[in-house]
Amino acid sequence: MSKPNMSRLHNAIDLLGKLVAFDTTSKNSNLGLIHFVRDYLADYGIESILIHDETGQKANLLATIGPKGVPGIALSGHTDVVPALETTWESPAFELTERDGKLYGRGAADMKGFSACALAMIPELVKRDLEIPFHLCLSYDEEVGCIGVGSMVDHLAAMDTPPRLAVIGEPTNMKVINGQKGKYSMRVGVTGTAGHSSFAPNHVNAIEYASRAINLIAEQAREFEENGPFDEDFTVPHSTMLTTTISGGTATNVTPEYCEFTFEIRHLPDHDAEAVIAGLQATIMDTLDAEMKAKADDTGFSFEKIFSYPGMGDCTDAEAFSYVSNIIPEISGKVSYGSEGGVFEKQGNIPSIICGPGSIRQAHKPNEFIEISQIEECLEFLDALTNQAIAA
Incomplete structure (x- = not known):
């Protein structure tokens, strides 16, 4: 994998700061963040589909970059975060702070870091002649039971050509998780x-x-x-x-x-x-x-x-996985914690893996952080995935 260029890295960090600044604790609306992403994508000519909950105060965002009529790759992240008790933080929880090669803020690792990396790839994706599409999937209320993602998965599954694989960007230190309870x-x-x-x-x-x-x-x-x-x-x-x-x-x-x-x-x-x-x-x-x-x-x-x-089964023997098997980082096994991967697999019949920057050990804790080196590694992975999409 090639190293990400510095402008892309700076863009990812800048985007992460903007995403962290939205207090998307599960009890709150996520529309501020969703509208920010929608407008960001619109600047690159990308149309977003918003799928609201019944209150109208929360929404999933689904956007496709690349050709239609071809099964592509879903890049999935949730927008909500767990509560942050500010008195236990050394810096403001909803203000990205850099210290010693680490970026601190609620959601930096779980899991706005992955979403920021995916968004930082957009300027490159729109310039490339992709042979398969990428589907950016941002959900609400994952932290309180994977409540929001189901309606988005239904939308994906109803496409004429649903995604061949979903990459769930939960923090795994960029190692591939191939199963969850x-x-x-x-x-x-x-x-x-x-x-x-x-x-x-x-x-x-x-x-x-x-x-x-x-x-x-x-x-x-x-x-x-x-x-x-x-x-x-x-x-x-x-x-x-x-x-x-x-x-x-x-x-x-x-x-x-x-x-x-x-x-x-x-x-x-x-x-x-x-x-x-x-x-x-x-x-x-x-x-x-x-x-x-x-x-x-x-x-x-x-x-x-x-x-x-639902749980997420092992798709490493599936044809969909073979598409990315030559570029994925290390496979590290299966986990007992949850993600939206099981919903993609069981409800949408979309094979899924979990792979994203940051450590799950930082999730839900005061002074949550993601190492800048993890942002770099995620950008390398997404860049390799982009090159694979061109050569498909």
Whole structure:
């Protein structure tokens, strides 16, 4: 790969500063950033499609550079970031600051660095005689459950010639991730009956029944650990299941009337999480819920899905991957954290890899940073991908 020229590097850093300056914490609108990117692309004659959420306050952006009617490459990044508590930062979180070869700012690594690099390539892409197109895909609300990307993937999949491959630019230190776990998150409500604790046998204790359900979750987790299914390419080579939050009760002398807890399953790409959760629910309803209702009709369990996203399988044996196999950096395996790659693959039938600048260890932390050398390496990769698109 050839080294990126300095003007392109400076352009990428400048663009990253502009992107970081938009506070796109998931609770906020991302339209300021989206409109900035739309106008930037329009300056190069590139039309953008905006796909809004139902509130009209957030949007995905999809733009195609290059010929139509040919399957191309999707470059995917999310625009939202996790909250930044300014008092824990050494410099303003939404102002890009350079120190010792590092660029500090919320989203610098996760994952506005990749988006800035992709945008910095635009002046070059529009000048080249591309034989395949690039699809720039910027989504909203990835950090709260990959909520926004689905509508954009539907749009891509409905094209006459959908992308042959998606590159998800999450921070991987520019190593290729070829698989990720999916996630299914649930909220469980347990309603009992309240009363003076001295008459506890006459009441239905919501916390005690919740704890029995939580034990069933722990038993299922042990079953995964002991009997699989397994994929040794993951650091944790099996699906996991755990309770993540719990609250309940009102006073030390009152039988708890209500308890609520959340749990999640992080599952291997081909492990059917819905079937696991359906089986758990059936067991709880047939045993614990039935036992509660035998004591009081208006007691029992309720279940609510919080969010889910699918896992991403290994596409390194697919024809789509062979297109970039000669230019990709090192393949480093599979990860248990999530990205939008599973949505591209499962919902859009678009093979995907995860590869982007920066370290996931910097994500979601105070003083988040990306090394300038990672920006350089990402530009090298995108430049090589551009040359491949010309020679296609």
